Amino acid sequence: MAIRDWPTDERPREKLLQRGAQALSDAELLAIFLRTGVQGKSAVDLSRELLADHGGLAALMGASLSRFCQSKGLGDAKYAQLQAVMEMSRRYLGDVLQRDQVFSSAASTRRYLQAQLRGEPREVFAALYLDNRHRLIRYEPMFFGTIDSAAVYPREIARRALELNSAALIVAHNHPSGVAEPSDADVRITRRISDALALLDIRLLDHCVVAGAEVVSLAERGQL
Structure with missing residues (x-):
């Protein structure tokens, strides 16, 4: 019928x-x-x-x-x-969150990152540049492809943070495999980025791994 x-x-x-x-x-x-x-x-x-x-x-x-x-x-x-x-959905939600969102909780971070990274067919490593009240200045995809210690450059993330006058950052990347469990390489990258930003008195608040509807926070796991 x-x-x-x-x-x-x-x-x-x-x-x-x-x-x-x-x-x-x-x-x-x-x-x-x-x-x-x-x-x-x-x-x-x-x-x-x-x-x-x-x-x-x-x-x-x-x-x-x-x-x-x-x-x-x-x-x-x-x-x-x-x-x-x-x-269109990603851009709409991104515009709304960028205008109103304060990234002061893991829940708000998850919502935003799911909107940006969920469904990406390749690995994308991105940074959320925040002001001193943890409001979003800009979301920027930084690196693409297989994310490992050789593919992510902390100096580029730090340089962009200075350009945007950012006081804090959240970094994130997706796992197209659908498994959000952070790898040892993810933990090592996080520490390298945190160390590079600390020299500039900029805080790394979190590193999140997105896989479908699941988002894992390294900060919540004490791995930051």
Whole structure:
């Protein structure tokens, strides 16, 4: 049965308008994005199949172009649309948090970093430059690719902190593997950065590792 033949209050679009987006399931939200199904399947049916095939919404949204296009009903155009939606969401949340957020708690840091790094297909090492009240001055991705002691340069992080007149920093990177457990290399990098910043009287508040919905704080673990 086509969605247009469903009762009005069960159609995803009408349900969203009447009850808000939070009332919809992952499949219903994805169906609105897809707009149409394929022969013999409604958009909701197709969405359920895609979510099952990819292992959930987060995995689908983080899929590579080649993996995404393996699914029937999806192609380059849909992939581009999805990436645009994700980037708009990141920029919106980033703008809101940058305007209002004081990074005084692990919870606020997690929310911001999940918005920025969740779903990145490669490793990204970023710095949050903060003022003396721990308000965000700027978020900047600094290094890309395989993050290890040879790929991250504390002097570059420190130089940028001076340029931005930053009083404190939080650094973060993601693990595309989906496992947020910090490595020994992560701990070593953290100490090198902290030592470099201490010479300039700038505090390193935390180093967070992001993997999907999980964020691990090295400061909370006493590894800073």
